[in-house]
Amino acid sequence: MSLAPAPTQLRMMTDSMLPHTAVVEDIQSEAYGISTFSMVFTDPAQASTYRFLPGQFNMIYLPGFGEVAISISSNPGAPQVVGHTIRYAGSVTRAIGRLKVGDTVGVRGPYGSAWPLEKALGKSLVIVAGGIGLAPLRPALFSILHRREDFGRVVLLYGGRTPADLLYTAEFARWQAGGIELHSTVDLADEKWSGQVGVVPTLFYRIRVDPKQTLVMTCGPEIMMRFVIYEALARRIPKECIFLSMERNMKCAIGFCGHCQFGPTFICKEGPVLNFAAIEPFFGKEDF
Ligand SMILES: Cc1cc2nc3c(=O)[nH]c(=O)nc-3n(C[C@H](O)[C@H](O)[C@H](O)COP(=O)(O)OP(=O)(O)OC[C@H]3O[C@@H](n4cnc5c(N)ncnc54)[C@H](O)[C@@H]3O)c2cc1C
Numbered sequence: 701m702s703l704a705p706a707p708t709q710l711r712m713m714t715d716s717m718l719p720h721t722a723v724v725e726d727i728q729s730e731a732y733g734i735s736t737f738s739m740v741f742t743d744p745a746q747a748s749t750y751r752f753l754p755g756q757f758n759m760i761y762l763p764g765f766g767e768v769a770i771s772i773s774s775n776p777g778a779p780q781v782v783g784h785t786i787r788y789a790g791s792v793t794r795a796i797g798r799l800k801v802g803d804t805v806g807v808r809g810p811y812g813s814a815w816p817l818e819k820a821l822g823k824s825l826v827i828v829a830g831g832i833g834l835a836p837l838r839p840a841l842f843s844i845l846h847r848r849e850d851f852g853r854v855v856l857l858y859g860g861r862t863p864a865d866l867l868y869t870a871e872f873a874r875w876q877a878g879g880i881e882l883h884s885t886v887d888l889a890d891e892k893w894s895g896q897v898g899v900v901p902t903l904f905y906r907i908r909v910d911p912k913q914t915l916v917m918t919c920g921p922e923i924m925m926r927f928v929i930y931e932a933l934a935r936r937i938p939k940e941c942i943f944l945s946m947e948r949n950m951k952c953a954i955g956f957c958g959h960c961q962f963g964p965t966f967i968c969k970e971g972p973v974l975n976f977a978a979i980e981p982f983f984g985k986e987d988f
Pocket of ligand 1: 757766767768769770771772784785786787788789790791792793794832835836946947948949950972
């Protein structure tokens with residue numbers, strides 16, 4: 701038996717790995733070392749057919765540097781402009797950080813699973829984000845605001861290291877006016893901060909939840925998500941109603957190379973949004 705992919709498989713694989721040229725239309729600084737890059741595909745056919753779901757990601761390619769997985773942080777209702785909020789972590793993301801408006805990159809995607817917004821219809825949502833973890837949740841907020849009456853109570857618990865590390869603060873008032881209850885916290889306050897000081901999971905103490913009617917969606921550092929899950933379970937929210945977005949170093953993004961394997965799942969294919977009940981045996985275990 702040959703292990704080589706069949707020609708049709710190979711064509712599908714190469715097609716979905718082909719980057720499309722996109723031009724950087726706008727760059728917004730969000731926090732120190734983090735900016736949002738809004739991109740538009742140069743091929744009109746690609747620009748008009750491109751769609752994504754909240755929680756999905758793209759692979760962004762910079763010739764001469766490499767390719768990185770970046771969540772889509774913009775409005776799924778306006779997919780002609782695709783936003784990516786990027787933290788300058790290493791060689792590729794720092795090179796992206798040197799781009800100017802008008803420069804081009806390669807973009808392929810969207811890939812991966814989405815936040816379970818259909819499952820959340822009619823229910824309450826607790827959305828918990830830490831730092832740049834708000835980026836993949838922002839498209840979900842856009843979608844919720846678009847059809848706010850279809851959901852019950854929507855609470856956003858958000859925190860960062862310092863007030864200057866909080867993303868999208870200019871949008872907070874609009875989110876609140878649209879019916880999202882926002883609680884924020886920082887690890888380290890400055891003289892202007894009058895809100896809560898403490899780690900993100902402690903924000904659970906500020907809200908009451910109906911465990912039978914609530915879904916939790918969380919993204920942030922793994923240690924934060926571990927404690928978010930602990931707080932959710934302590935409030936008897938079923939494991940099946942807890943969803944998290946996982947990150948692992950990835951290369952192909954289509955389930956071939958195995959770089960992002962996590963237990964029996966590939967984060968790029970079954971994830972990045974995963975149900976806690978499905979990954980509980982592996983979550984929080986180093987080098988599984
Ligand atoms: C599904 C998915 C969505 C992502 N969404 C975003 C996003 O919206 N915004 C954003 O800024 N970043 C996001 N990332 C992380 C981003 O892909 C990495 O920061 C990037 O690959 C680093 O590449 P680099 O060449 O700049 O750094 P490198 O030089 O490769 O690495 C710099 C440091 O970061 C570590 N690192 C590299 N990749 C990861 C990773 N995936 N997770 C944790 N540590 C890593 C390396 O081990 C090293 O210590 C996402 C990753 C995944 C898998």
